[in-house]
Every structure is written in structure tokens, then in C-alpha cells.
Amino acid sequence: MTDKQKFERLLTRCPVNHSPLFFERPHLSRRRFFQILGSGVSGYFVAAPLRAGEVVSRAGVTTQNKAKNVIFILLSGAMSHIDTFDFKNVPGATPSTFAPENVTGIGLFPTGLFPKLKNNLSDLAIVRSMRAYALVHGLARTWMQIGRNPTSALGAIAPNIGSVVALEMEPQRLATQVFPTFLALNSGDAIGAGYFAARYAPFKAEPAATGLRNTSSTAAGGPGVFNDRWSLLHLLDDPLRVRSPLGKPAEDMDAFYAQARAMVDNPAVAQAFMFSAADSQRYGNTAFGNACLTSQQVLAANQGTRYIQITLGGWDMHQDIYDATDGLAPLCKTLDDGLSALLGDLQSSGLLHETLIVMQGEFGRTVGPLTGDGGRDHFLQQFILFAGAGVKGGRALGRTDPTGGFVEDYGWSRNREFRLEDVQATIYSALGIDWTKIRTDDPFGRGFEYVPYAKDDVYGPLNELWA
Amino acid sequence: MKNSTTRQCLLAIGMAACLTAEVQHADCTLFGPQRDRFVRVPDRDLQILSATSSEVAATLPPLPPRSRSGALQSGTGSELDDILFAAMRANGVTPAEPATDQEFIRRVTLDLTGRIPTVPELTSFLADSGPNKRPALVERLLASPAWVDKWTMYFGDLFGNSAVTSQVRRAADGRNAFYHYIKSSLQQNKPYDQMARELIGATGQNSYEQGELNFPVGGFMGGGPQQDTYDRQAADAAQIFLGIAHVDCLLCHDGRRHLDSLSLWGKDFTRSQAWGLAGFYARTQLTRVPATPGRPNPYYWSVLNDFGRSRADYTLNTTSGNRPERLPRPGQSRTVAPVYPFSGRGPNPGESYRTALAREITADFQFSRAAVNYVWKQFFGLGFVDPPDQFDPARLDPNNPPPDPWTLQPSNPQALRKLAQDFIASRYDLQALQRQIVNSRVYQLSARYQGVWNPTWDKYYARHLIRRLDAEEIHDSLVIASGVSATYTLPGLGQVNWAMQFPETANTPAGRGNAVTAFLDSFLRGNRDDVLRSRETSLPQALNLMNDNFILIRARVATPNSLLARSLGQPDDQLVTTLWLNVLSRDPTDAERAAALDKLRGGGSAQRTRNAENLLWALYNKTDFFFNY
Secondary structure, eight states, rough: OOOHHHHHHHHHHOOOOOOOHHHHHHOOOOHHHHHHHHHOOOOOOSSSSTTTTTTSSSSSSOOOOOOSEEEEEEEEEEOSSSTTTOOOTTTTOOGGGGEEETTTTEEETTTTTTTTTGGGGGGEEOOBBBBBSSHHHHHHHHHHTSSSSSTTTGGGGGGOOOHHHHHGGGGGGGOOOOSSEEEESSSOOOOOOOOOOOSSSSSEEEOOTTTTTTTOGGGGTTTTHHHHHHHHHHHHHHHHHHOTOOOOHHHHHHHHHHHHHHHHOOOOHHHBBBBBBHHHHHHTTSSHEEEEEEEHHHHHHHSOOOOOEEEOOOOOOOOOOTOTTSSSSHHHHHHHHHHHHHHHHHHHTTTTGGGGEEEEEEEEESSSSOOOSSSSSSBOOOOOEEEEOOOOOOOEEEEOTTSSEEEEESTTTTOOOOHHHHHHHHHHHHHHHOEEEEEESTTTTSSSEEEEGGGGGOOOOGGGGGO | OOHHHHHHHHHHTTTTTHHHHHHSOOOOOOTSGGGGTTTTTTHHHHHHHTOOOOTTTHSSSSOOOOOGGGGGGGGGHHHHHHHHHHHHTTTTOOOOOOOHHHHHHHHHHHHHSSSOOHHHHHHHHHHOOOOTTTHHHHHHHHHHHHHHHHHHHHHHHHTTTSSSSSSOOHHHHHHHHHHHHHHHHTTTTTTTHHHHHHHHHHSSSSSOOOOOHHHHHOOOSSSHHHHHHHHHHHHHHHEEEEEEOOOOOOOSSOOOTTSSSTOOHHHHOHHHHHHHGGGGGGGGGEEEESSSSSSSOOEEEEEESSSSTBBBBBEEOOOOOSOOOOOOTTOSSSSEEBBBTHHHHHOOOOOOOOHHHHHHHHSSSHHHHHHHHHHHHHHHHSSSSSSSSSSSGGGTTTSOOOTTOOOOOOHHHHHHHHHHHHHHHHTTTTHHHHHHHHTTTTTOOOOOOOOOOOOGGGGTSOOOOEOOOOOHHHHHHHHHHHOOOOOOOEEEEEEOOGGGGGSSSSSSSSTTTHHHHHHHHOOOOOOSSSSOOOOOHHHHHHHHHHOOOOHHHGGGGGSTHHHHOOOOSSHHHHHHHHHHHHSSOOOOOOOHHHHHHHHHHHHSSHHHHHHHHHHHHHHHHHHHHHHOO
């Protein structure tokens, strides 16, 4: 049964009464919600076996549990799939410099665009039955990061997948670990923690050779000065910080200060976030390369970072997509340099076995000849790439028709197109997180499912990656 | 089981979008890029707003002996205060004590001009024993250039002025032109209805030369038919000038089965009616004109009526783009005439459509209500209707309450009406509105509260609600406190010394990687497009306040003209007072003074210097520096 059929069956079984979506309800704060709940006005969850705050999982699932970390690479703007990882030669259009070669298990691969990655193909699993639901950048980018339709019931309060991971991984965090669990590099517009607490939000940073901004006391005069200042601050400000009369924002800020304090002058921070010119060069000497390099070092430091989001933008090539200075070729070089070095370093450090790498754009781009502007426009068919954490590489899952426009072979057990919700389930499963979990601490009290409709098995992980 | 059925029903809600499987027109800003606005909004606001407690009195600075609260009479007896205090009495809420002079001058200087007061301003105000010192201070602030800067920033946020959005490129030139338009409008204290008419009706050839053109340009939607742009422009006008963001929803679908429990007005409003509003834009053509020959950009924009493809009424002929298909129902005309839904009127003969829309909007009482509510929120952290773009037009009139189970929407409908009436009577004078607000007794209540505060009392404004300073306010207040200026050169604007003078919030004063940009960004100033300004706190904020060079150089004696360079020679006791007045705009408490003196007195002269620097650094990092209370 396809997911579409499952939706339809669900609807027949349980007709939608068009209860207003959450956003159409009068706004209830979490506090007010629980106040009301406490006084028994609400009804639904009070009567239900579920109680607020309880976390339940309805389906007993077996997770892959093979990954400790995730690197999530967002190709912002949407990379053309048929010019890259689902390569189709379009006579008269495709530049000969793309130099496609037939690779066993993968098929045609544009070695001209990815001269380095062609040597990493044995690590990569390319899923070609991936299809987007939306063709609008902002919406689709949000969808990718929260693993659900942003316009759906819980879309507006849903946390970033990385925030869910941060929350789930918190019990494993050691007191000695000082890095943020969720790191977002070159991702200024990354979706935040949704309704989760601020400490699960992405820590947004731009990698720099000089390290993580403002984590050294050198400019202030060294650790002695810094410590002195720190105690003075607490002496003077604790009345406003500890059990603050100014309330939660001031206490949150104090917690952030404590976290920040642990990062200042910490050799682990310096080591993980600083890098040499030679290393940067090895990764292509680009912002993306530096993010890959930093990710690798951060994971090697084992300081509590478990989920890293990296954004590489510029793929929205409506015009002149084959321009040699401004089109696919130079941007693919950036990707090729950074990703191949990342895979190589993770491989040699042994971290690749415990780190799942996921890479995708918002959607794909139109197939066949170029548009009148020499570009490719938005298109639903796309690809997604997985590597690491035991994923069996050197192959493509699923197959598109000769144009690359539609799926001919789904390549997985659900026998339908692969979706962002499935990606989310795959990430959770890889990390050992039960993707069917439902939290009842959401502000609307309707139950926040990690993966929508997971209980009904509408979406699920791509176990074939490991098979 | 009944239960699991209920659960399935809940799961099924919201599936409609998924059922259509491939969503191609879902660009509703309520859920797309602007979703952050709704993420935890009630929670977040409540936490900040109801933050203070009875302990505040003990821990915030003491009432200084020389403080007078006698100046409070200025606001007594105003009708607005009468309404608000009556509501407190009726609900058994005891208001907080009046704010002290020190609290008042810091609060009102930040709220009106985005900076803390200078020490001369502070001391002369405190020394003044005249009965009108508070209104006089307010007049001085309203007349200051800093007032123009702060509110240029505010209206830049509201009107979405930026060089680039996800949809449109105004370029630095267009952004600067828009910035200058807003700024000069505020310098003249242009009536707000006039500003609205100029923005809604803006017509002209060159968006680089005519700033107001950049307002309609902001509604440009690519990748779809012209109607997507008309819809966006109408939705923007409704949200910004009427506070009714639901028009955006209604331009995709009828209100029925979508807005039923949220908007009494919206639940029966139809998409066809919303098209009537968008119809005012149907004859507006946005055209990109190459500014320089050859590729690439920049392009400027022209905004012309009855031009290009926009020469006919709003037509129902689309099946693609960013919103659901627009097709006539059987018997329905293929074109939709412009009709302002709240008056039923359209353009007069010979009147351009947008001129008509501007006339209708500014003649609508809701225009005034929305404007005063937006501004009120800036001073109190909480609008009478909140969020301030969620107005339900059918639940606003206190003389005409809605049927059960609906209730009037504003937390105080009479006060909102009174403010809106006064705003009209003042001929939409923004300064008069702000004068009325900050001179009110209710604005001048303390954030401290004796007794137990119930968070549900926030809406009565019975105590002042605290807020974290905005990015620009932190920057500019650090400049004031330290005396160490900042200078930036911005394209097309020359030298700028205050963050509040930046023409936009994204990539300013320089692009990604710039230290000041990163410092400001950590305070979540947003980008006026898909990232909204926020007053949350964060880990990078803490790192920056402790270690950023912007702070560090301002704590050093060696920095020329810095606070310590000027005051280190003072005796210890005087130095402590100087630091507190410059940074925290208040005297130290006895405990603080004792701790500071203890610190300064240890060791020799070099040690004293270092201790003074440490002390100053600690004050920059104090909670009551980066909050307005």
C-alpha cells in the first residue's frame, strides 16, 4: 500500500472533521495549557492513558542504532539531479567536460564535476527514488529540517531534526563534554528548536582558522583576568541571575553563561575549531570546505556534538547553469573538494563507521534541455545521498526513467517514492532513536510525533541502506 | 477503542496538505519562512513578560534617596489611564508602585531612542525638581535625532526593508532609498496616514530614486503568475496597515473550516472577497529595469499602473504558482473587481486602484487601531491584540460585543479604542501617540512588585514588563556607556556611528564574517524577510558579551577616551558611582558599592587599574544592563 493509499484509508476510517489546525486555535501558552490541563478543563489527555509530559512509543520498533553522529549537508537552492548524482546525458545540452563514466553499482557519474568524489563512490549510497513534496525554497528547506510539512498541524512548532537528536542524546552527554550537541555551520537560517527548550537549539557558527569566535580569554588578558571577572560578575549579578526575580529569561541567560564559561580557554574547543591553512587547502579552502574540516575535528574531539548541519548554497541555477565560472562546475568543485576530504578523514580516523552523512537539496531541477535562460527550474524529482555509519555504499537505490523526471524503480521495501519524512525516520533509526515516539509535552497538547503518522507506519526508515 | 480513534482523528488533522501529496503552492507565510513568529510565541512572551516577581524590590536597585516620584502627576487623570486603572480595579489587580526617576529615565530613553541616557542627561534629570520634568524629558527625547533613528529601524522592520529577500532584490540603492524615505518621513513627523497613502499608492519609474516604490516592490513573487504578486501585496498591506494577517490565509482558501475558532470575521470571509482586496493591485506592474547596460544586476524597479501585463482586473485564470488555482466557479465572472471588504466600496471613476485602496484603508478605523496597537506593543511588550497582526475585525467594538461564545478580542477594548480615536484626532501624529503613551501613569509603573504577581495580570499592564535590549540597543548603549564611538562606512550612506542608523539588519555593517555583524546577529535582530527579530537569549550572546572585542576594548583604560581612561583618577568611592551611572544608569546598592570598593582597594596601582577594568566588564555583563526593566 502506498503512503497515499494509507492516508486515504486513514481518512476513510476516521473522517477529518476539519477541526481547526493548531494555528487557528486561540493561542495557548504551554504554561496556560498545563494550567488548564491541571484543572481538568481540557479533557482529552486527562481522560486518555497519555498524560501530559509522558513520552510514549506506540509501535515497538527496531532501530538500526549504528550511528553516533550525523552530518546533515543541505544543498540550499536545490542542485540539479540529472547533472550530478542521477546523471542523464542530454545530447546537445550536457557539456562534454562533465565527462560521465560508467561506475559499477552507480551508473553514469560525471567525473568531470567530481574528480575527487569518484574515488569515494564505494562509500556513497545514492537514493534516486527521492521526491520532494514542495517546490518553494523556503517551505522545502523548512520541510527538510523538520521532516514534516511546515504547513501541517505541528509544523509551526516542530523542532529541527537536530534539536530532537540533541534532546534524545542528552542523557548520553557527559558532564565533561562542553560542545553544543547541535552545531550548525554556515547555516545562519537553520530552523531552531521549535517548542523544545533553548538549549536544544542549533549553535550557529561560521568556521574560521582562528577558531570559534570569542572562546578565548587571550584578548581580555588571559585566564587569570577572565576568572577574576567571572567571580566578580557572579558576586554582583547573582541576585538577578540565580532564581532570578527577572524570571526564566534571566535564568536561561545564566545557564548560557555557564555553558559559555566552560568553552572559554578550553583546549578542546581551540583544537576542534581552529585549523591550519594546509588543512583548509586540503578541503578546498572554501567556507564549505572549512565547515567539513571543522565537523571532522569536532567529532574527533568527542565533546558532545552529535548533530552537525552544514549549508552549501548557490544551487538555484535558473540561468546559465553550465556557465564555467558561475554555474554548476565551480560549485561542484567546492562540494567535491570538501566532501571528499571529509569522507577521507572520517575514514582514516575510523569515525565514518559511526557517523551518518546525509546530503540533499530542497528538490531537483527540470530535466531534458535547458530553459530559455540556459538554466533549470524547480522540479520535484531529486536525489539524496547517504554515507557512513555502516551504510553500504557503491550503489544507487531506486532508478528514474531515462529523462530523470520520474521514478521507475523505487528500490526499497515500501515500494513508493522516498520522502523527507522517511529521511527523518532513517536518521533517527540510525542513531537508535525510536522514530515512532510521541511526546505529549507539545504546547497544543495533541501529541508531537517525531515522524508524522509513524504509528500507522506511513513513513519509515530506509533499512535497505544497511542491507 | 475510543481513545485510539480520537488519536487517529488528531493524527488525521492537517493531512489535507499531505494528501495532495505534492504541494506546489504552499507559500503561506504563516507556516513557511515566517513560522518562527509562531514558534512558542505565547510561551516565550509570557516568560519574558511575567518575569518579575516580588523579589524584584529586594534585588533591583534601591529607591535612591534623592529620587522623587512627585513628577507622576503628569499622567494622572488622563482618560486612557482612567480606563486602564479601572480595569485593574475591576479585576482586583493592585498596580505596582510608580517607577523611580532613575528607572523612568533609563526605560523611556531606551524605549524612545534605543539608547541608555548619558550621565549628564541622567544627573540633570535627577537634579531637576520641577513638576514637569518627566514630560519635559519626553519632549527632549522625541525631538532628538536618536528618536528618528530608532523608529526608522522599527518601521524598516515593519515594512520589511532589505536589499535582498528570498523573492526580490531591491539592491543596496533601493534599500537606501526606502531607508531615506522612512527617515525623512519621521524627521518631518509626517502623519502616518499620509505615509500609508504614499506607500500603498506608490507609483514611479525608479526605485533607486523614489524610496516609497520599494514598498510595493517587496510584494514581488517570482515563479508564478502576476496574481501571486497582487495577492502578496494585498496581504502585506492588510498585515502592516490593518493588522489582519489572516488575509494571507484567505487568499488561498475560504475562512470556513480554517479560521472557525480563531476569527469571527475570518470564518465567514471567502477567498473571492479576499480577491476583491487583491484586485486593487491588479493594474500594478512591477518591472525590473537594468540600471547599467549588460549583465549582471543591479536592476532598479518601476511601479506603474495600467502597464505591461497589468492592464485588466484581477483574473481567475491560474493553475500554477504559489497559491491554489484561481478559476471561476460556475456562473462566476472571470474577473474580480476591486472592493474594499470593510466598506464595500471600490475606486471612484478615474481614480487609480491603489490610490483608492490607500484612501479606503486610511479611512478605516481599523487602520488607526492597528497602528496604535503595533506602537503600544513596542512600549509594553504586549499589544492589546497580540500578536499585533492577528486582529479579528468582528471582535473589536466594545459597543457591539460578539455573540457567545466569542468575546471581545482586545485585552482592553476601551483603551484600544481611546488610543485609536486620539491618534485620529491628532491627525495620525506618531510623536503625539508616543507622548501620550510614555506620559501615562500606566507606562510609568515600576517593574518591581510588592506581593505575589499573577502572570495573568500581564494584560492589565499593572506593572512594567521587562525585555532584553535589541541588538542595536546593546551596541549603541555600549557606545554611550563607554564613550568609545564606533564608525562604519556603508555603501551609499557614508559614515554611520550608531547601529540604530543601519539601513537594514541583514549583513550590516558588513557581510558574514564581519565581527560587528556577528556580534549583532547573535542578538537575533532577524533579516526582515524569513528570520524575525527575537528577544530570546542564547549561548553565543553570552560568549560575545564576555569576550567580543566590541566589549573588551570598552573595558580598557588604554582605549582612548574610554570611560576608565577618563575616570580612573577619581577616588574609589566616586569611581564606583561613575561606573554605575555610566553603565547601569543608576546608583549602586550598598552591597554593590561595598563589593566594588573591596575589589578596588586590593593591591597597588596596576592592580587597581586591572580591578577597575574587571569591574567595568562585569557591569557590561550585568543582567540589568542588557534588559530594559
